[in-house]
Amino acid sequence: MQIYLDHSATTPLHRDVAAAMAAAAQDWGNTSSLHRWGERSLEVIERSRQRVMQLLGATQGQVVFTSGGTESNNLAILGIARRYLTPQHLVISAIEHAAVAEPVRWLEQHGWAVTRLPVDTLGRVAPQDLQQSLRPNTVLVSVIYAHNEVGTIQDVAKLGHICRTAGVCFHTDAVQAVGRVPVDVSRLPVDLLSFSAHKFYGPQGMGGLYVADGIALVPLHFGGGQEGGLRSGTPAVGLIAGLGQAAHLARETMLQEGDRLGALRDRLRQLLAAVPELVPTGDWQQRLPHHLSFCHPTLAGRRLVWAMNLAGIAMSSGSACSSGQVKPSATLLAMGYDPTAASGGIRLSLGWDTTVADVDWAALALVQAIARLRGES
Ligand SMILES: Cc1ncc(COP(=O)(O)O)c(C=O)c1O
Structure with a gap:
């Protein structure tokens, strides 16, 4: 047994996800092409984007497709940090996944000041600790939404509210939460939120970042300007179709x-x-x-x-x-x-x-x- x-x-690929990916294998055109092959691929990825937007409560222009949670977290953190010419201050929790902790450690090695918020015995960040950690030059706070190792869900609404009131950008690594528990960015004071398809029966190597209106990020790499300039490169149509189907299933079930x-x-x-x-x-x-x-x-x-x-x-x-x-x-x-x-x-x-x-x-x-x-x- x-x-x-x-x-x-x-997670294993859900059979409906595998079927959606197999169907999308017919739509192999480059989304930048102006002919019908390109148009068909563009239709597939925009349909998937709609499904992801529905799952998250996001609106047009707010969902960027990436290669998964790791890239989304790096894009959020380094994308904010690169807006500044000189090192500033960042706040994360002491229990972040490596995909947040490591880019932050890299920034620290390059002169950034970092506060790592303690957690209690249940793995919770205290909102007052976050409040007290903020400095005039704090430019980003990142706190994991639901913990991969101990399962704890943070009070993201409260933490985000503190950041919003202080005018500080708030990112949450929601890789373990999206597709598992309701996450509604239209009601949450979050600016950036990472998710990953393979945690909810979608394909590995596929994910995304929710970017609230008005949040400017510097991309990790430069090129053809796909995904609103935030993620250059020809989109992986099959993987995106899989993510869209997984998002649809998650919303329904x-x-x-x-x-x-x-x-x-x-x-x-x-x-x-x-x-x-x-x-x-x-x-x-x-x-x-x-x-x-x-x-x-x-x-x-x-x-x-x-x-x-x-x-x-x-x-x-x-x-x-x-x-x-x-x-x-x-x-x-x-x-x-x-x-x-x-x-x-x-x-x-x-x-x-x-x-x-x-x-x-x-x-x-x-x-x-x-x-x-x-x-x-
Ligand atoms: C909380 C959390 N963040 C980020 C990641 C990385 O996501 P991905 O595997 O899609 O790069 C994981 C994967 O285990 C995770 O659990």
């Missing part, structure tokens, strides 16, 4: 699917209560519906992932993008866990085809794996 419980790392997965998540959490030392991490009230995370006080998360892999079950330790590393999780350290516990983080993330039987089987396998590894230690 194979059970995939690592949907926060990536997100609420119902969120309820179903939320119930499965709670069931799995209850079953894992059989292992009292397995401590739930993150905020279980304001949380992604498909996401569970725990830490074990003595067993390394990687050992648990290997044991579960042998049992045919996929999960992850810490964040998928850093699971090649042996270091304790920076997120769990920032949340106040000691280094041993911060090495014992695991994440199980559910998806479209997860069933009650899967959850029950995974819980049993994990309880047994922990008992066995404890005996070996």
Whole structure:
């Protein structure tokens, strides 16, 4: 039996997405061409853009297609920073994904001042900390919307409101949130918001950035001026068609699917209560519906992932993008866990085809794996 419980790392392509991409393979014209081949491709990408706009509550001219969450985050951060000739001040949280933390670290190495906001034990940024961190030369705040590793959803409305009142640009990495929970930019005080197709059954290598009206960015690269000049290069029509279909599906099914997965998540959490030392991490009230995370006080998360892999079950330790590393999780350290516990983080993330039987089987396998590894230690 194979059970995939690592949907926060990536999701399988939905069959309707694969079908939309296959259909778009017929539309291989260059969108810049003036003939009908080009027109057809342009139609495909503009239909997809409409679907993404509907998912996000965005309007015309506000959605830029990119190669995914990493590029969107880099475009947001470096795109703002490059407007300034001299280093300014930036604010991020202490638990950002590497796709935010690393471009910010690069800016820091080039003279920018950076404040990293602390988080509480549930992984939440305190609005008053953000308020106090702002300086006259703060030009950007970036706080992750929903956390990849611990599932916590921030109070983005409150954080964004503080920035808007102060006249500071606010970016949020919503890669784990978009397609999973309702995100409506028409009601949120955000200026820039990143998303990625492969987190909600779309293709890998495809994503986008919401850019509010009036927010000027300097592009990461220069060329033919596609995507309103923000992302030069011939658009990947097939991938964009896949993103559009995934956005359409997400809009239609997100609420119902969120309820179903939320119930499965709670069931799995209850079953894992059989292992009292397995401590739930993150905020279980304001949380992604498909996401569970725990830490074990003595067993390394990687050992648990290997044991579960042998049992045919996929999960992850810490964040998928850093699971090649042996270091304790920076997120769990920032949340106040000691280094041993911060090495014992695991994440199980559910998806479209997860069933009650899967959850029950995974819980049993994990309880047994922990008992066995404890005996070996
Ligand atoms: C919160 C977050 N931001 C950014 C990314 C990077 O997105 P992509 O894989 O589309 O580059 C990920 C991927 O794991 C993520 O979880």
